[in-house]
Amino acid sequence: MSDEVILQVKDLKTYFTVDEGVVKAVDGVSFDLRRGETLGIVGESGSGKSVTNLSVINLIPTPPGKIAGGQVLFHGKDIFAMSSGEIREIRGNKISMIFQDPMTSLNPFLRISTQMVETIVLHQGLSSEEAKKKAIEMLKLAGIPAPEKRIDQYPHQFSGGMRQRVMIAMALSCNPEILIADEPTSALDVTIQAQILELMQELTHRLGTAVILITHSLGVVAGMCDTICVMYAGRIVERGRTEAIFETPRHPYTMGLIRSVPRLDQEAKGRLYSIPGQPPNVIDLPDCCPFYPRCEKAMDICKKKYPPVVSFDNDQSASCWLYTKEARNV
């Protein structure tokens, strides 16, 4: 990991207009991604993880969606200000993606070779024979046995784990600078998950690719990521280095999340900790801390205003009134 920031997300806001009102799916998210870094975005369903990353590559369906504000700077250039041609140059080439369900992201009517060669020819200007050679090489790297034969098969002839390997091979075939992996292993079994995570880690380290890993599993981020952002109701509530987040979580939501997972390495004793209540509906959220109805440490001010970002040593920061002057004065 170097210090060069390749992607900057600044105060990103993505809203969806629905019959009931405006869904603020992402409401002011900022983060930096450095070359070679693996950044984890953790949160529960509906917290805005996936929408954040679809916004980064400008893939939000409009309407109903809309980028309501903010910037995404890739090497200093704003993605939202680019023409669709310029974005196509980047998408799938410099920034590529892997989605949760490999069956729906591969075209079932086309052979793997057709799908992979298309991308490589388009982005790297190789001839189709060269592209096929490159595709076979990538499949081999991704651990697919007999890639020369398998490349001419259709997606349904692959198992779930194998399809995800194909997706990884495809995503990395253009040597992207950033790989966005949206729940890449959530549909897979534990033993296959371990294979795929190891593969991703090994390949991205070797190729120097930065990764944004979106997941709901704290176990997966703990093993894979350098830094973590925790999202709740469309905002990042806490960020920091992985060890710091797990050792000294600052935001009550992060603390609760870590404590409520049953642990394999600890004796099961008594009741599990659980965060009471439900995640909020993100339609027309009031301008207060969205976590306060479920928070053990809620104070009066939490109901009135959204908390500011408080920074701690070792690069950690959290959005919580607990650590502000206002709280100390109360």
Add this chain to the structure above:
Amino acid sequence: MSDHKVLLDVRGLKMHFPIRTGFFSKAKNFIYAVDGVDFQVRKGETLGLVGESGCGKSTTARAIAQLYKPTAGEVYLDKLDLTKASGQELLAARKNMQMVFQDPYASLNPRMTAGDIIAEPIRIFKKSGLMEASKDEIDDRVEQLMEKVGLSRFFKNRYPHEFSGGQRQRIGIARALALNPELILCDEPVSALDVSIQSQILNLFKDLQDEFGLTYLFIAHDLSVIKYVSTRVAVMYLGLIVEIADAKDLYKKPLHPYTEALLSAAPIPDPKIEAKRQRIILTGDVPSPDKQRPGCNFYDRCPKHMDICKRARPSLKEAEPRHQVSCFLYHKPE
């Protein structure tokens, strides 16, 4: 726990599904989803059933509940063999055995209110003359059940789509409790839920067990969830139980190479531990259960396989007290 009576006794349970190639053609091949499973569940305990998708966990639960007619084997619930029971006997037995399903979106009828869903088992029993209950009694019971599972009774007239996933799972649990069963078969009841909701539901299962002395057969693919809820754990692979032991023994000292690999593959939410862990990464995928193998089902992926494993099938035998394993590493072939 060992002195408690055996509530559920499963013997040689097999469930083979025919694969038909045409509408009139005779089935030539089978999916051997469950291929000879034996276990007992004692009153008041939780037996965790863990394994990867396609290993036959859910089929086992459904074959026990007689939602599928098992191909072979016996299922004794309190001395009654369910596989041979008549329709009326089976209905009466279901009072003692209820199910909670994985998907809280698919397992509740969208056209019924929460109150009706919870009352339905009671109404069915009333209709078939197995139970007497007045309309008011049913209403009271429904309200009481809703409060027990942490739902306000004012939600009685709402429809499933008005509830969140966690609340729907609570409705499913209330429905399972409606007849005061002794045994609840839980088929992945928390895997569709978010982390913070999952811990709420797990606690609810524990509280209800303490209060009503319930017995659970608890199916999950998440090893840490199984560890938290279970007194004993059975690990399944490709239609067979490969290891069964008290939860603490199984997690402390897994004997079967598959259990070892499963435990080492499961991520632990602690970066320090993750950095130091040595993983056993299994090669390949779970094979398809469409043929019966002469040897051990795990042979192809097993890091410790021997020659004998290809030729003979190990059987589930005690390797240590109360710790059964099906592997030739621990007992010689007969």
